[in-house]
Amino acid sequence: MIRVGYPAVLSRDLFTDFPSEVELIPLSEKSDTVHEIDVWIPDPYSTRALRVWPHLRGVRLVLSLMAGTEWIPATVGPHVTICSARGAHNISTAEWTLSAIFTLLKYVPLYLDIQRSGIWKRRFEASAHYATITGDARPLYPPVMLEELTGKTVLIVGHGSIGKEIERMLAPFHVELIRVARTPRAQPLVHPVTELDSLLPKADIVILILPLTDESRGLIGTAQFNRMRHGALLVNAARGPVVQTDALIAALQSGRIRAALDVTDPEPLPEGHPLWSCPNLYITPHIGGSSPQFAARSVRIAAAELRRFMAGEPLHNAVQLAV
């Protein structure tokens, strides 16, 4: 019998797909009871999970419900295998990315402001916004009220499962796609990160969806912003520290670029931080991966991985193998 500890806040109904020879043990962050378990499913919020860990004994496998597992190795040590729920965030995060692009290209903040003011003819303010943000001051008629995604050049930095999902959702818009990742590939063409600087000037939209590593930390700084087009849109759906916050603030305040961020550095972003009030910026507080479908989806991924673990088969989403 394999003993699996799971967060007591999760509904037990979520685990109906789990192998029948498993004993499910709810773990409460508020209890000091010591539990002897084989497999630990930590709470999706690491702060809660970290309160549970000291009361666990015998853990051989951690099944994270999240794609990001950065905090786990240092917590559980090298003698435990760790698997992520790679894939559970794909759809929600890719959809957030599309929605964030549309929020900026379709001037949603401006139109919400116009709606609140109740003054229909303020629609023409969009035209001045277009000229300012793109630097395209030609007199256009009819006046421009929003921009199109169709035909834009999109640079995706990171080509894992979420990056591929974003690419799939961009397909109807006939964008010119440029892919950059740690590991270059020929088919489809994925450029190495070393070529990023030379590719940035081509892009209307730059999407960050790569893992945070020593190499990706601070990847986007002043030099990169300077190479981006006037009015280009940076979308960070990866991790906050991939972008240098001070350089981002300067680039936004200069009016040269725009940005949409689901992640920031620091995070949570403290009250009064200058990033909150930068122009041409849409911030969401790290919510892009969450949805009503998320819990069921990530538990399903964990169940499949657990079955492989119990059968001694190769794991699909191991981020650390026990030494």
Added chain:
Amino acid sequence: MIRVGYPAVLSRDLFTDFPSEVELIPLSEKSDTVHEIDVWIPDPYSTRALRVWPHLRGVRLVLSLMAGTEWIPATVGPHVTICSARGAHNISTAEWTLSAIFTLLKYVPLYLDIQRSGIWKRRFEASAHYATITGDARPLYPPVMLEELTGKTVLIVGHGSIGKEIERMLAPFHVELIRVARTPRAQPLVHPVTELDSLLPKADIVILILPLTDESRGLIGTAQFNRMRHGALLVNAARGPVVQTDALIAALQSGRIRAALDVTDPEPLPEGHPLWSCPNLYITPHIGGSSPQFAARSVRIAAAELRRFMAGEPLHNAVQLAV
């Protein structure tokens, strides 16, 4: 030599694709000069175009740059052929529709409000918003922060060129699609409008993209709102009078449905109109079809139609043939 009058506010560069045997005559709304022309390209804004019309003589063909041509027949009479720029708005209007859906499903107004307040932990307000709007009060963990488009049931009312374009852009989201139009079809399945009421309860999202006719005027009223799901989203990308405004206001104020409107009745929506401040509503002031690409695209459609007219070939976009 064919004489073509076009709005002087449009750049002449847009007309490089026009047949070389055409004489292009700029028409200013501010001039009282009488012009003898064969073909009239009216200003995209009908109020301007109506000031030009009394000074025109000899017009045999009107080439509208817009898809909507409602005002033209009564103005020019039955002895003139009228062609729309059907297709020119397809991409921009379909993109607006997608962006409006995302604005509501991803709680963009709430997150912009949170951004303005600069309080990260207000993210959890999204969870209460989800419970209120959907009527799904089960305790969900992790808390719900936004909704997914993927897997939703989408009812498209109207299956012309823009409706098909919307369908194409929805493809990556694996939505369950239900089509309704005046003319039912078998492949793909398009239901007749008479079945609308019985189909409404199935839909998470109802998209209106049908022409305004005697039959479609007032199509969506109290009875239809009562048949929609709790939290269903109505998107009007068609014409304002397709929806009964009083019934819409009541449905929104009850909290049962949400809506995104690019068109309203009346239009422009006057200051102080109760629609402006309804909850769970996103209004844009009839801007969905506009974009930097629009003018070039509609002039290209007009040029192709003019070539057919000059060659005596069947017209593609005639909305009225001269009697």
